[in-house]
Amino acid sequence: MEPVVQFDQINKSYGKHVAVDNLNLSIEGGKFVTLLGPSGCGKSTSLRMLGGFETPTSGRILLSGKDVTRVPPNKRNVNIVFQDYALFPHMNVAKNIAFGLELKGLDNQRIHRRVSELLELVQLQDYAHRLPAELSGGQRQRVALMRALAPDPDVLLLDEPLSALDAKLRQQMQIELKAIQEKTGKTFMFVTHDQEEALTMSDTIVVMNKGRIEQMGDPDTLYGRPGSVFVANFIGETNLLRSTVLGVEGDTASLNWNGITITANQGGLTPKPGEHLYVVLRPESIHCSVTEPATGNRIKGKIRQRVFKGNHTSLSVDVGDGTLLNALVHPSDVAQLSGEDIWVGWKAETSTVIPDRQAHN
Numbered sequence: 001m002e003p004v005v006q007f008d009q010i011n012k013s014y015g016k017h018v019a020v021d022n023l024n025l026s027i028e029g030g031k032f033v034t035l036l037g038p039s040g041c042g043k044s045t046s047l048r049m050l051g052g053f054e055t056p057t058s059g060r061i062l063l064s065g066k067d068v069t070r071v072p073p074n075k076r077n078v079n080i081v082f083q084d085y086a087l088f089p090h091m092n093v094a095k096n097i098a099f100g101l102e103l104k105g106l107d108n109q110r111i112h113r114r115v116s117e118l119l120e121l122v123q124l125q126d127y128a129h130r131l132p133a134e135l136s137g138g139q140r141q142r143v144a145l146m147r148a149l150a151p152d153p154d155v156l157l158l159d160e161p162l163s164a165l166d167a168k169l170r171q172q173m174q175i176e177l178k179a180i181q182e183k184t185g186k187t188f189m190f191v192t193h194d195q196e197e198a199l200t201m202s203d204t205i206v207v208m209n210k211g212r213i214e215q216m217g218d219p220d221t222l223y224g225r226p227g228s229v230f231v232a233n234f235i236g237e238t239n240l241l242r243s244t245v246l247g248v249e250g251d252t253a254s255l256n257w258n259g260i261t262i263t264a265n266q267g268g269l270t271p272k273p274g275e276h277l278y279v280v281l282r283p284e285s286i287h288c289s290v291t292e293p294a295t296g297n298r299i300k301g302k303i304r305q306r307v308f309k310g311n312h313t314s315l316s317v318d319v320g321d322g323t324l325l326n327a328l329v330h331p332s333d334v335a336q337l338s339g340e341d342i343w344v345g346w347k348a349e350t351s352t353v354i355p356d357r358q359a360h361n
Contacts, residue, residue: 002065004029004154004187005050010059012045012211019045021211023059027155027189027204032181034190034198037208038234043191044159046208050189051080051157064154080157083164085144087132093143094119094128100151118146121183122176138169145177149184158190162197174200195235199223207231223282225267225352232280232354239286239325241279242356245271252348255279258323262297267352277353285350286327288315288337293345301325302340317344 005027012020020042027033035043048054050061052073061069068076079100087096094115101111119125122142132140141161148156162170162177178201181188192198198205199219207214207222207230215227226232232240243255243262253266257279264279271277287293304324305316312328315337319325325344329337 001028003027003062004064005189006060006062007046007050008060008062010046010049010061011057012042012049012054013057018211020049020056023211023213025206025213025216027187029154029187030185031203032178032188032190032201033204033206034192034202035206035208036192036195036198036234037214038193041208042211043193043208047080047157047159047189047191050155051078052076053080077151077154078157079148079151079153080159081144081148081161083160085132085140085161087140087144087147089132092129092131093124093135096132096143097147097150099147104151114150118150121180122146137165138173141165141173142176145180149180149186153186155187155189158188160192162192170197171200177201199235205235207234209234226280226354228354229278229357232278237283237326239281239283241281243277243279243353245273245275245277247273253277253353255353258320260299262351263348264351264353265349267354269353269355271353276356278356279351279353281325281346281351283314283326283328285346286325287345288317288327288329288333289343289345290336290339290341292343295345295347297348297351298343298345301342301344303337303342306334317342319344 003026007023007025010020010023023046035046037043045054049056052071056069060067063076097115097118098111101114119128124139124142127139162173165173174197202219205219205222206216209230215222215231222231222235226235229240232238241257243257246254246256248266248271251266252263253271254261254263287295292298299319301317301319303315304318307314312330313334315327315329317325317327327344
């Protein structure tokens, strides 16, 4: 099956500044794909090049197999939703949604049918004659989405469209946005710097760093098996334990970390004795107790900080030489940890090893 979007050796520079560096990316149709990364990593520039608002310095962009690298935006079958929604303030909801259909020259009957269908999709049938100023932020967001979907684009581009919403509405819209994508079967290409947003909605996440793809995969893989220190740090909270490989048995590596032996999943690598690697240990994988746990990996420590976060408490545990491990503890388990002295333990399969690039610099 031919990809709906292909970036073929795409480069984009502004003078001496390289915004996108040799981007090669294929996107399958009907998927929710998120470009994720910090400010300045090239994600919005990539989106804008696909939309036709920026021209690559070199390389090709293919849309449904057709080279659109230098095709103007209005000649590409894509639509974009911006952060500020850009609704026409003088037009009511129905007219905003109908705008792109009128440009395509559709007759009134087909326009009315399509607008009604889209309003029903987001349950805004009763708001058809309201102006944007009379809508809530979430309702304006839905209208902007429906206006962009109305002309039936091959790809819908979304440039941080939820950033203006408050936290609770933002979470609600994340779920709704994914539901809309699944109902319509459209290809959504979403840009965000918010890793929780990416994990919630995406079929595929493309993590970008300094204009390049750092890692690409489904949310479970990127969270559970990050491929680099950058990805491990950027997606979720993590403990990174710089260790030296002692040996490998099956898919489990034995390592020396701060003078103690720990084990971890080898994460698809082929570690060699003496090699320096990082062990990725997520805070929720750590079990805290006042008695010595039965887990293979365990060490005594002292609680240095407690931070209550509602559905869990975050602990900073000193495990020697000032080394701190961050652990997440369920409220029902916090009461037993009344003193400073505790044990922390974790299973080998809940941690993984990643390359220590510093070792090769």
